[in-house]
Amino acid sequence: MSSTVVLLEPEGLASGDITGEGIVDIDDLVRMADDWLQSGSLADIYPAPPDGDDIVNLQDFAVLAENWLAFYSGGQFGGGLALRPILSR
Ligand SMILES: [Ca+2]
Numbered sequence: 001m002s003s004t005v006v007l008l009e010p011e012g013l014a015s016g017d018i019t020g021e022g023i024v025d026i027d028d029l030v031r032m033a034d035d036w037l038q039s040g041s042l043a044d045i046y047p048a049p050p051d052g053d054d055i056v057n058l059q060d061f062a063v064l065a066e067n068w069l070a071f072y073s074g075g076q077f078g079g080g081l082a083l084r085p086i087l088s089r
Contacts, residue, residue, distance in 0.1 A: 018064075023072065024069060028064055037055060044056050045060050045063050045064070047059070
């Protein structure tokens with residue numbers, strides 16, 4: 001008998017989907033680049049509040065890059081908090 005384990009992680013949290021359209025793509029990268037080293041930006045996605053650093057820098061870019069082209073069923077602002085499989089074996 002075999003079994004399958006699927007680990008799930010929440011979507012839409014510090015995902016890099018800055019524009020809220022449901023996918024992490026070039027639009028999000030452009031937004032981040034526009035706000036680079038700025039404070040008070042939606043592109044400031046890491047670290048998440050309340051421990052945020054209030055600056056758009058390489059930490060934020062790392063999160064965006066990690067989720068590059070990830071699709072989110074609701075988007076950051078779409079109200080959806082879906083789960084996606086991150087590992088199955
Ligand atoms: Ca940041």
